[in-house]
Amino acid sequence: MTKRMIIMLVAVGVVFGAIFGFQTFKSAMIKKFMAGMSSPPQTVSATKVSSSEWQPQLEAVGSLRAVKGADLSLEVAGVVDSISFNSGDDVAEGAVLLKLRSDDDEAKLESLQATADLNQITLDRDQKQFKLQAVSQANLDTDVANLKNAKAQAAQQQAILDKKTLRAPFAGHLGIRAVDLGQFLSAGTTIVTLQALDPVFLDFFVPQQAVAQVKLGQKVAVKIDAYKDQTFAGEITAVNPRVDSSSRNVQIRATLKNADRRLIPGMYATVDIATGAPQNYVTLPQTAITYNPYGDTVYIVDSKGADAAGKPTLIARQTFVTTGDTRGDQVAVLKGVKDSDMVVTAGQIKLHNGSSVLIDNSITPTADAAPVPIDR
Numbered sequence: 001m002t003k004r005m006i007i008m009l010v011a012v013g014v015v016f017g018a019i020f021g022f023q024t025f026k027s028a029m030i031k032k033f034m035a036g037m038s039s040p041p042q043t044v045s046a047t048k049v050s051s052s053e054w055q056p057q058l059e060a061v062g063s064l065r066a067v068k069g070a071d072l073s074l075e076v077a078g079v080v081d082s083i084s085f086n087s088g089d090d091v092a093e094g095a096v097l098l099k100l101r102s103d104d105d106e107a108k109l110e111s112l113q114a115t116a117d118l119n120q121i122t123l124d125r126d127q128k129q130f131k132l133q134a135v136s137q138a139n140l141d142t143d144v145a146n147l148k149n150a151k152a153q154a155a156q157q158q159a160i161l162d163k164k165t166l167r168a169p170f171a172g173h174l175g176i177r178a179v180d181l182g183q184f185l186s187a188g189t190t191i192v193t194l195q196a197l198d199p200v201f202l203d204f205f206v207p208q209q210a211v212a213q214v215k216l217g218q219k220v221a222v223k224i225d226a227y228k229d230q231t232f233a234g235e236i237t238a239v240n241p242r243v244d245s246s247s248r249n250v251q252i253r254a255t256l257k258n259a260d261r262r263l264i265p266g267m268y269a270t271v272d273i274a275t276g277a278p279q280n281y282v283t284l285p286q287t288a289i290t291y292n293p294y295g296d297t298v299y300i301v302d303s304k305g306a307d308a309a310g311k312p313t314l315i316a317r318q319t320f321v322t323t324g325d326t327r328g329d330q331v332a333v334l335k336g337v338k339d340s341d342m343v344v345t346a347g348q349i350k351l352h353n354g355s356s357v358l359i360d361n362s363i364t365p366t367a368d369a370a371p372v373p374i375d376r
Contacts, residue, residue: 040356041314041355041356041357041358042316042347042350042351042355042356042357042358043347043357043358043359043360044299044301044316044344044345044346044347044348044350044351044357044358044359044360045344045345045346045347045359045360045361045363045364045365046301046342046343046344046345046357046359046361047284047285047288047342047343047345047361047364048340048341048342048343049282049284049333049337049338049339049340049341049342049343050282050283050339051280051281051282051283051339052280052281052283053278053279053280054278054279054280054281054283054325054327054332057272057273057274057275058206058210058213058214058271058272058273058275059270059271059272059273060204060205060206060252060270060271060273061204061268061269061270061271062202062203062204062205062252062268062269062271063202063203063204063266063267063268063269064200064201064202064256064263064264064265064266064267064269065200065201065202065203065265065266066172066195066196066197066200066201066265067196067199067200067201067255068170068172068194068195068196069172069193069194069195069196069265070169070193070194071190071192071193071194072097072166072168072169072190072191072192072193072194073166073187073188073189073190073191074098074100074163074164074166074185074187074188074189074191075163075187075188076100076160076163076164076187077184077185077186077187078100078101078102078164078184078185079100079101079182079183079184079185080098080099080100080101080179080180080181080182080183080184080185081099081100081101081102081181082098082099082181083097083098083177083179083180083181084096084097084098084099085097085098085174085177085192086174086177087174087175087176087177087192088173088174088175088176089173089174090171090172090173090174091168091171091172091174091194092168092171093168093169093170093171094167094168095167095168096165096166096167097166097167097168097174097191097192098165098166098179098191099164099165099166100164100165100185101164102161102164105157105160105161105164106161108157109154109157109158109161112150112153112154112157113154115150115153115154116147116150116151116153116154118150119143119146119147119150120147122143122146122147123140123143123144123146123147126139126140126143127140166191168194169194170194170196171196172194172195172196172197173194173195173196173197173261174192174193174194175192175193175194175195176192176193177191177192178190178191178192179191179192195265197258197261197263197264197265198257198258198259198261199255199256199257199258200255200256200258200263200265201237201253201254201255201256202220202222202234202253202254202255202256202269202271203251203252203253204251204252204254204269204271205244205247205249205250205251205252206249206250206252206273207248207249207250208243208248208249208250210275211239211243211250213273213275214236214239214250214252214273214275215236216236216237216238216239217235217236218235218236218273218274219233219234219235219273219274220233220234220235220236220254220271220272220273221233221271221272221273221274222234222254222256222269222270222271222272223269223270223272224263224267224268224269225268226267227262232256232263233256233257234254234255234256234257235254235255236252236253236254236273237253237254237255238252238253239251239252239253240252240253254271281324281332281333281334282332282333282334282337282338282339283327283330283331283332283333284298284330284331284333284337284343284345285329285330285331285345285365285366286326286329286330286331287329287345287346287365288343288344288345288348288365289321289323289331290348295320296320296321296322296323297318297319297320297321298318298319298321298333298336298337298343298344299316299317299318299319299343299344299348299351300316300317300318300319300337300341300342300343300344301314301315301316301317301342301343301344301357301359302314302315302316302317303315313356314356314357314358314359315354315355315356315357316344316351316352316353316354316355316356316357317353317354318351318352318353319336319337320336321333321334321335321336321337322334322335322336329365329366342359344357345364345365346363346364346365
């Protein structure tokens, strides 16, 4: 009986040992298989984080306009008799630019002036006779009234005649002539544009939330598409005292010097307004940030030793960041990364937390603070 019991216990031990050995072998094989099935390292581009000086600023768009500018026309209709300017001329204030035919008006003015002269002679004669009591006070009063009426009619006719002469209301630069000799002009027909080009105004709008950052005398940097490599300096000279109720924006006016007349009224312009002292911020290319509803993230590359061949093993670690203002292709990062961190700038879509990575910076995203389009 004892012998049978020993044999049974040995058999049970052998069976359990075989089962345990098989499970150990199976676990080892599964672990080896899963290790062979792990994702290969993903190739990404990355950059080392650094701090740079950051000038807080407002950006806006606006249009240029002349300090003085008008499309010149006449109040009365008539036929063009003479033109005293050429397209593109510089003219002084009061210069005669154009006259309408005015023969009838001049003749009528001479007639009215002759009547006024006659009334003046009559008044002078009656005043002498009044001293001799040869005429009554009533006659003298009538003479005075007739003279005033005649002078008023002559002045009225002179005003009508003056309206047939176009004069420059201010000194400036003329545009392209829009009329010709002998042409009949209706009242209000545009003859030529006159613009005073130095200095020029730049009108633009800023949100009402930013109006406290804008002050008179503040410097602005202006860029025009026509002059891509040049920045024009100006300063804020006026702030509209009311907010546009439809857009909640405030109109701002800056003044720019324009001695070379390169800036033309109507041009589109972009405006940068410095709003505070420069600060040092950690900056990254905007492509490094993954924007999500639950928070913005970046992938930081950490070194985890070396592999069997001695090459460093790099692991991507996802972390949340707090971003600030943007400047061209750059974005300021307020929290989440620090100087000397290696951050993935392209290829994040292939990664998850803990992914192995290989860095290849042969092609990298741009990180220009003032990017410009490139013609290819």
